[in-house]
Amino acid sequence: MNVTDTSITPTDLGGYASEEAESENFLSYPKGIMSWLVTLDHKRIGILYLICILTAFFIGGMFALLIRTELLTPGATIVDADTYNQLFTLHGAIMIFLFIIPGIPAALGNFALPLMLGAKDVAFPRLNLMSWYLWLIGAAFTVFSLVNGGADTGWTFYTPYSTQTDGAIISITMGVFILGFSSIFTGLNFLVTIHRLRPPGMTWFKMPLFLWGIYGTAIMQVLATPVIGITMLLLIVERTLGFGIFDPALGGDPVLFQHFFWFYSHPAVYIMILPALAIMSEIFSVFSRKHIFGYKFIAFSSIVLAILSFLVWGHHMFPSGQSELANFVFSALTFSVSIPTAIKMFNWLATMYKGEIVLKTPMLYALSFMFLFGIGGLTGLFLGSLAVDIHLHDTYFVVAHFHYVMFGGTVIAFLAGLHYWWPKVFGRMYNEKLGAIGAAIIFVGFNMTFLAQFVMGSQGMPRRYYNYIDEYTIYHHISTGGSFIMAIGFFLIAGYLLHSLLKGKRAPANPWGGNTLEWHIPSPPPYYNFKEAPTVGDPYDFSELEWDDRIEGYVFRKAEGSA
Amino acid sequence: MSKKHSSDGAGHAEHPKWMQHHFDTPSQQFASSKMGMWLFLATEVLLFAGLFCAYTVYRANHMDMFVFGHQFLDVKWGAINTCVLLFSSLTAAWSVRAAQLGQKGLMIALLFITLLCGGAFMAIKYVEYSHKIHDGLLWGTKYKPAGHAAEVIHGEEAHAAGELGGAHGRVDEGHTEAEQVAGIEAAHGEGAAEAPAAGGDALATDGAQAAGAQAAAPAAQGEGVELPADVLAIDVAERSTTLPAAIGPRGLVPVAEEGHDDGHGAGHHWEGPIPDNVHIFFGIYFGMTGLHGIHVLIGMIILGWLIYRALKNDFSPEYFTPVDLGVLYWHLVDLIWIFLFPLLYLIG
Ligand code: HEM
Numbered sequence: 001m002n003v004t005d006t007s008i009t010p011t012d013l014g015g016y017a018s019e020e021a022e023s024e025n026f027l028s029y030p031k032g033i034m035s036w037l038v039t040l041d042h043k044r045i046g047i048l049y050l051i052c053i054l055t056a057f058f059i060g061g062m063f064a065l066l067i068r069t070e071l072l073t074p075g076a077t078i079v080d081a082d083t084y085n086q087l088f089t090l091h092g093a094i095m096i097f098l099f100i101i102p103g104i105p106a107a108l109g110n111f112a113l114p115l116m117l118g119a120k121d122v123a124f125p126r127l128n129l130m131s132w133y134l135w136l137i138g139a140a141f142t143v144f145s146l147v148n149g150g151a152d153t154g155w156t157f158y159t160p161y162s163t164q165t166d167g168a169i170i171s172i173t174m175g176v177f178i179l180g181f182s183s184i185f186t187g188l189n190f191l192v193t194i195h196r197l198r199p200p201g202m203t204w205f206k207m208p209l210f211l212w213g214i215y216g217t218a219i220m221q222v223l224a225t226p227v228i229g230i231t232m233l234l235l236i237v238e239r240t241l242g243f244g245i246f247d248p249a250l251g252g253d254p255v256l257f258q259h260f261f262w263f264y265s266h267p268a269v270y271i272m273i274l275p276a277l278a279i280m281s282e283i284f285s286v287f288s289r290k291h292i293f294g295y296k297f298i299a300f301s302s303i304v305l306a307i308l309s310f311l312v313w314g315h316h317m318f319p320s321g322q323s324e325l326a327n328f329v330f331s332a333l334t335f336s337v338s339i340p341t342a343i344k345m346f347n348w349l350a351t352m353y354k355g356e357i358v359l360k361t362p363m364l365y366a367l368s369f370m371f372l373f374g375i376g377g378l379t380g381l382f383l384g385s386l387a388v389d390i391h392l393h394d395t396y397f398v399v400a401h402f403h404y405v406m407f408g409g410t411v412i413a414f415l416a417g418l419h420y421w422w423p424k425v426f427g428r429m430y431n432e433k434l435g436a437i438g439a440a441i442i443f444v445g446f447n448m449t450f451l452a453q454f455v456m457g458s459q460g461m462p463r464r465y466y467n468y469i470d471e472y473t474i475y476h477h478i479s480t481g482g483s484f485i486m487a488i489g490f491f492l493i494a495g496y497l498l499h500s501l502l503k504g505k506r507a508p509a510n511p512w513g514g515n516t517l518e519w520h521i522p523s524p525p526p527y528y529n530f531k532e533a534p535t536v537g538d539p540y541d542f543s544e545l546e547w548d549d550r551i552e553g554y555v556f557r558k559a560e561g562s563a
Numbered sequence: 564m565s566k567k568h569s570s571d572g573a574g575h576a577e578h579p580k581w582m583q584h585h586f587d588t589p590s591q592q593f594a595s596s597k598m599g600m601w602l603f604l605a606t607e608v609l610l611f612a613g614l615f616c617a618y619t620v621y622r623a624n625h626m627d628m629f630v631f632g633h634q635f636l637d638v639k640w641g642a643i644n645t646c647v648l649l650f651s652s653l654t655a656a657w658s659v660r661a662a663q664l665g666q667k668g669l670m671i672a673l674l675f676i677t678l679l680c681g682g683a684f685m686a687i688k689y690v691e692y693s694h695k696i697h698d699g700l701l702w703g704t705k706y707k708p709a710g711h712a713a714e715v716i717h718g719e720e721a722h723a724a725g726e727l728g729g730a731h732g733r734v735d736e737g738h739t740e741a742e743q744v745a746g747i748e749a750a751h752g753e754g755a756a757e758a759p760a761a762g763g764d765a766l767a768t769d770g771a772q773a774a775g776a777q778a779a780a781p782a783a784q785g786e787g788v789e790l791p792a793d794v795l796a797i798d799v800a801e802r803s804t805t806l807p808a809a810i811g812p813r814g815l816v817p818v819a820e821e822g823h824d825d826g827h828g829a830g831h832h833w834e835g836p837i838p839d840n841v842h843i844f845f846g847i848y849f850g851m852t853g854l855h856g857i858h859v860l861i862g863m864i865i866l867g868w869l870i871y872r873a874l875k876n877d878f879s880p881e882y883f884t885p886v887d888l889g890v891l892y893w894h895l896v897d898l899i900w901i902f903l904f905p906l907l908y909l910i911g
């Protein structure tokens with residue numbers, strides 16, 4: 001606690017009334033490692049998730065660097081071809097199933113959702129803890145495949161290769177199955193929480209848009225994930241018992257596997273992006289100091305996206321031999337997805353228009369999100385066009401597309417959300433200048449890495465290849481260079497965030513001037529969240545908020561009933 | 564679990580021990596639990612949906628495979644099991660009523676009967692499964708029908724596997740259904756490419772039988788053109804219990820009637836070409852009933868746990884949520900069987 005300005009009372013800092021009351025903050029009460037491991041507090045479970053998914057992100061990131069290094073030159077560079085196959089498989093599986101799907105909902109959402117809703121906890125705290133443990137078990141299975149011979153199918157596990165290769169397919173698919181249940185229980189918990197635990201006055205249209213996004217996400221988590229569950233089970237019995245349903249040699253249909261897989265995995269990409277869009281809706285409004293534009297449109301577009309996401313899976317299978325009619329319909333439906341997406345984009349633009357834009361770190365990430373996700377979404381439309389996709393399918397163009405949406409979209413939004421809620425979660429401010437530098441490095445590194453992949457992809461460089469012809473060398477050089485720059489950015493971010501935990505300035509209750517309920521309570525929040533049911537107002541009305549220089553944060557002009 | 568910090572800061576002065584701190588009222592807690600359970604049931608339905616979908620796809624493309632395969636299922640046992648589960652749903656629902664009225668003894672008795680029904684269901688499934696295993700009527704690579712008629716099946720298959728692609732044309736002659744000719748989509752397209760490695764396996768093991776089968780087959784094949792129509796015309800119950808000679812290999816007449824060892828005499832066989840890949844039907848059969856069986860077991864564990872808690876006096880007319888939810892789960896398990904039974908046993 002390096003408080004230099006003595007004129008400030010502890011009351012203002014973080015918003016606690018007394019030192020004694022402050023010991024009630026959820027980080028310090030109750031104490032002991034066991035109290036964390038069996039905690040039922042959504043905020044603590046959020047932190048447990050955060051630690052885990054960041055670990056997964058680190059491991060997946062290391063694999064990515066190895067992949068990029070290997071691709072620096074044609075032919076063997078640092079690993080052999082089999083190892084390379086395992087690297088991209090594990091990179092994909094870890095990033096998708098361990099990091100990005102649970103990422104925003106389970107880590108940030110667990111922390112923020114009940115607070116923003118004004119609830120004391122999620123509806124089923126024990127189930128919440130259980131899904132964290134399921135995550136751990138699923139992660140163990142997934143990573144176990146690494147030492148158990150490695151999996152080399154790619155994260156899509158396409159049959160018949162996945163039923164024939166010697167790799168450790170069973171453990172990794174078992175991991176995916178278990179992680180699926182972890183995700184289902186998180187979604188189920190959030191759905192019930194949002195339906196049943198809203199305090200008096202929190203009507204559907206008073207809910208912060210983050211909750212609408214998480215709500216749409218939860219629908220997909222609950223309704224799509226069981227299908228990957230059964231798909232993975234079928235794949236396992238196919239391998240262990242010789243089931244034959246997906247095996248063409250036995251009269252089975254491998255394309256059926258692709259249908260099953262994408263029936264989950266396309267909604268899954270919206271499980272990844274919807275929470276990201278949800279964070280954006282908060283940040284654009286708060287950092288433009290302006291009421292969100294088109295609240296209802298944004299809210300409903302989340303639900304529409306959730307529904308449409310179930311209808312477009314076939315766009316991953318245009319060249320698979322599915323019927324032409326199916327191709328046609330899936331292509332048309334794919335285009336329709338861009339409507340709700342664009343609704344959000346334009347509403348954010350309109351929110352910023354004539355706002356007082358505050359370029360703090362979360363907002364820098366938000367702006368970078370708009371740019372990157374814009375490119376990602378638009379190139380998705382290229383891929384959704386039948387004729388174009390025949391050329392681009394399974395090339396680096398697709399790789400670049402989904403990195404622009406998943407990394408440029410979801411990971412950037414995750415970083416935005418992390419920086420946005422960091423002071424609330426840990427009660428510490430990070431170094432703003434380093435935050436801005438980190439965001440800039442990531443932005444530059446990212447574009448270097450993946451713009452180059454658009455170019456080589458459109459020129460025909462296939463994905464998942466170990467070797468390539470010399471003509472592509474220059475693009476691979478750029479791409480690998482960019483990935484190293486990004487790595488530097490991430491180490492910088494990890495550095496200043498960890499540093500802030502130890503040495504950071506105490507965070508005020510409301511550093512950004514948000515008006516959703518979590519900013520009405522101290523930082524870090526007390527373990528019981530709200531002493532009495534909070535008064536619910538318009539979450540995007542900033543007229544009552546005032547910057548206070550003494551505490552370097554915002555205060556509510558009308559005295560609020562904060563704890 | 565750490566109850567320490569779950570005590571509420573604001574403090575509800577006194578509340579029943581089953582009331583959780585983060586809910587304001589018992590009815591809020593009940594409504595939340597119930598909604599959670601319904602959502603969970605939705606995910607269970609979707610878990611099965613994958614298998615129902617596989618069923619639909621294969622049945623639409625290979626109706627004859629299903630018609631042929633389903634004769635080997637025993638409608639009688641299936642029907643008995645359906646009745647057992649329907650009855651158990653009644654006792655389960657009744658136990659909730661008893662819980663609401665605070666009739667503890669009745670509730671426990673009804674839950675116990677429900678549990679017994681679950682046990683009976685599993686016992687019957689065990690009988691059915693052992694017959695299938697004995698006859699080698701299993702999935703994929705484990706599909707090795709025993710007995711004379713089985714040889715016919717094998718022979719056809721080995722032949723088909725040997726030629727693949729080309730073989731389809733020959734087999735298809737025997738079918739009147741258009742989809743047999745047209746519906747060989749990607750599966751077979753890819754199959755032709757993939758087959759040599761794995762298909763060679765079937766060829767090697769069954770080659771010997773194939774030769775014998777070929778001798779027996781021609782007659783059947785010649786007249787087999789009408790087969791699907793024949794099959795469709797036959798009364799379901801009749802076909803399944805006493806298989807007409809013209810339809811089914813005698814050796815596979817339902818075991819419950821004749822015992823499964825003694826029926827493998829020479830003589831009758833399926834007229835017309837035996838459909839390819841009948842093992843897919845059995846794969847789907849075992850996949851669906853197996854996953855369902857696992858759910859019955861889980862349901863039985865839940866019922867046992869409810870009985871245990873009821874004996875501990877945990878439930879009262881004010882609080883019986885677990886009974887309500889556990890029984891909901893049991894109903895779902897029943898409901899899935901209600902779909903499985905006609906889809907698998909009563910194909911026509
Ligand atoms: C406007 C929105 C989008 C459209 C129109 C779109 C369209 C497509 C299409 C057509 C493909 C298939 C390309 C091929 O394999 O030939 C594809 C691949 C992919 N997309 Fe998108 N997409 C969109 C948004 C997203 C989002 C938001 C994400 C994730 C956050 C995402 C993740 C992916 C992934 C992971 C793949 C490749 C999967 C693989 O084959 O490994 N997409 N997209």
Ligand SMILES: [Cu+2]
Pocket residue numbers: 265266269312313315316
């Ligand atoms: Cu997709």
